[in-house]
Amino acid sequence: MSQSLPRFEDNHHDETPLLPKDDAARNPTPLSKLQIAVLLSVWLIESLISHSISPYLNQLVRELPIVGGDGRRVGYYTGIIVSTHFAAEAATVLHWNRLSDHIGRKPVLLLCLMGVIISVIVFGLSRSFWALVFSRALHGALKGYVGVVKSMMAELTDETNIARGFSMLPMSYSLGYAIGPFIGGMLSRPQDRWPHVFSHSFWAEYPYFLPCLVVAGCGCASFTASLIYLEEVCLLSSVPSNTIHSYQTVNSGPPTRLRPSETETSSDTDTAGEELPSISLPLPPKGSEKPPPLRSILTRPVLISISSYAMLALLSMAAVALIPLVWSTSVEFGGLGMSAASIGLWMSGSGCVNGVVQYAFFPRFVSRFGPRAVFLASISTCALIYALFPFENLASRHTFGGSKVTERLLIVLQLSSLSIAQMGYSTIYMYISSAVPNKRSLGATNGLAQTVVSIQRMVGPAAADWLFAFSLTNNVLGGYFAYVVLVVLVGVGLCISAKLPRNTWTHSSN
Numbered sequence: 001m002s003q004s005l006p007r008f009e010d011n012h013h014d015e016t017p018l019l020p021k022d023d024a025a026r027n028p029t030p031l032s033k034l035q036i037a038v039l040l041s042v043w044l045i046e047s048l049i050s051h052s053i054s055p056y057l058n059q060l061v062r063e064l065p066i067v068g069g070d071g072r073r074v075g076y077y078t079g080i081i082v083s084t085h086f087a088a089e090a091a092t093v094l095h096w097n098r099l100s101d102h103i104g105r106k107p108v109l110l111l112c113l114m115g116v117i118i119s120v121i122v123f124g125l126s127r128s129f130w131a132l133v134f135s136r137a138l139h140g141a142l143k144g145y146v147g148v149v150k151s152m153m154a155e156l157t158d159e160t161n162i163a164r165g166f167s168m169l170p171m172s173y174s175l176g177y178a179i180g181p182f183i184g185g186m187l188s189r190p191q192d193r194w195p196h197v198f199s200h201s202f203w204a205e206y207p208y209f210l211p212c213l214v215v216a217g218c219g220c221a222s223f224t225a226s227l228i229y230l231e232e233v234c235l236l237s238s239v240p241s242n243t244i245h246s247y248q249t250v251n252s253g254p255p256t257r258l259r260p261s262e263t264e265t266s267s268d269t270d271t272a273g274e275e276l277p278s279i280s281l282p283l284p285p286k287g288s289e290k291p292p293p294l295r296s297i298l299t300r301p302v303l304i305s306i307s308s309y310a311m312l313a314l315l316s317m318a319a320v321a322l323i324p325l326v327w328s329t330s331v332e333f334g335g336l337g338m339s340a341a342s343i344g345l346w347m348s349g350s351g352c353v354n355g356v357v358q359y360a361f362f363p364r365f366v367s368r369f370g371p372r373a374v375f376l377a378s379i380s381t382c383a384l385i386y387a388l389f390p391f392e393n394l395a396s397r398h399t400f401g402g403s404k405v406t407e408r409l410l411i412v413l414q415l416s417s418l419s420i421a422q423m424g425y426s427t428i429y430m431y432i433s434s435a436v437p438n439k440r441s442l443g444a445t446n447g448l449a450q451t452v453v454s455i456q457r458m459v460g461p462a463a464a465d466w467l468f469a470f471s472l473t474n475n476v477l478g479g480y481f482a483y484v485v486l487v488v489l490v491g492v493g494l495c496i497s498a499k500l501p502r503n504t505w506t507h508s509s510n
Contacts, residue, residue: 050176167358309432314456319386322386323414434506
């Protein structure tokens with residue numbers, strides 16, 4: 001007898017707690033520390049690569065002949081570089097994640113990670129605009145591990161520890177947000193800072209290679225750890241319907257037994273006598289040998305979750321792109337005139353605070369207010385981030401006696417708002433994981449989500465940079481037109497995200 005896919009219940013209007021009643025009194029299942037640590041190291045590398053470039057990218061583009069010495073045109077070209085990166089990601093990430101459903105997560109993760117390391121080296125050796133575009137596109141095309149990491153995190157957690165598990169991803173990303181800008185800001189143009197150490201002509205010809213080399217070295221360390229310690233946890237479809245197992249996806253070893261579902265009367269333990277975590281998502285129909293077709297995951301919960309994820313990515317990436325661009329722009333043209341080193345230090349400090357906030361407060365906020373409230377708050381704070389840019393420039397123009405207290409307070413408020421906005425990622429990962437029809441489609445669902453989000457991330461930074469440049473060159477609304485448009489988009493994001501249930505999506509039998 002064939003088994004149909006489970007039905008989703010939207011608990012949008014009820015006050016059901018996030019954890020089921022039968023699990024509410026149960027202590028959270030211990031996380032697999034080694035496996036989680038390896039996944040976090042991969043997530044850290046992605047953050048390091050992205051944020052180590054931010055402090056000096058605008059300066060690098062400003063030095064290229066293509067700009068023609070007009071600093072107001074920098075936003076156009078940085079937008080092309082960033083958008084090309086995410087366009088390449090959007091074109092490939094779904095295929096990488098669907099491939100991981102077939103051959104396993106680990107091979108895909110290792111292949112993509114090695115390719116990204118190579119792309120970083122190429123970026124550091126690029127001396128033309130189109131070479132920069134190519135290296136960033138290569139990075140985007142090989143970012144399949146982004147969805148794979150989220151799939152593996154969902155497979156390593158259950159309903160009692162999923163909030164804690166997914167809160168570690170932004171924490172790791174924030175660590176990269178703290179270290180990356182410091183690496184990029186302090187190690188760029190080393191021949192200017194340490195002329196006696198970096199006196200060779202190579203460093204004058206490639207002034208931004210050193211931070212890329214350091215980040216690539218960190219990537220090699222993560223690759224080695226993943227190669228040695230990472231294990232497959234993806235479920236195969238050939239499991240018996242009356243029990244739950246976790247198999248290595250390449251059939252290279254015996255299955256690892258997981259705890260049966262609550263409806264079973266038997267109780268399995270591992271060799272140490274400790275219960276292992278249950279799987280909260282349903283198994284695929286018995287007898288299916290391949291992951292289900294892509295159209296089978298296009299359910300209402302999945303579509304709402306991915307749409308909300310896409311709006312968060314659009315708004316937050318626009319903010320992340322604007323911060324270094326506006327800060328590096330001269331005060332005359334609406335910015336703050338900050339150096340790459342100053343931008344790197346500010347962003348590093350923000351990353352440290354953000355990591356603490358994500359890990360220490362996110363699970364508590366979700367437990368107290370529910371994931372939907374946390375997500376809506378994350379979307380809302382993006383409007384504050386945009387609105388603060390004009391006031392920062394105004395404070396910079398009217399400093400008295402060289403004091404920049406007001407400007408710095410506004411920067412602190414802006415970066416604090418960015419930390420709140422970043423909480424939305426942990427929340428939406430929970431929604432997407434709980435919306436997946438079954439375990440065999442987890443990789444495809446995360447791949448689809450990452451594809452849509454990559455398109456938004458392609459549009460967001462490019463549109464934000466373009467709007468900023470357009471507002472300045474045409475003096476639209478005093479140069480503040482870009483911020484008005486983005487605040488309106490926050491309202492659109494709130495309308496879409498309001499359709500999420502108060503708690504995560506739930507499954508029940510037909």
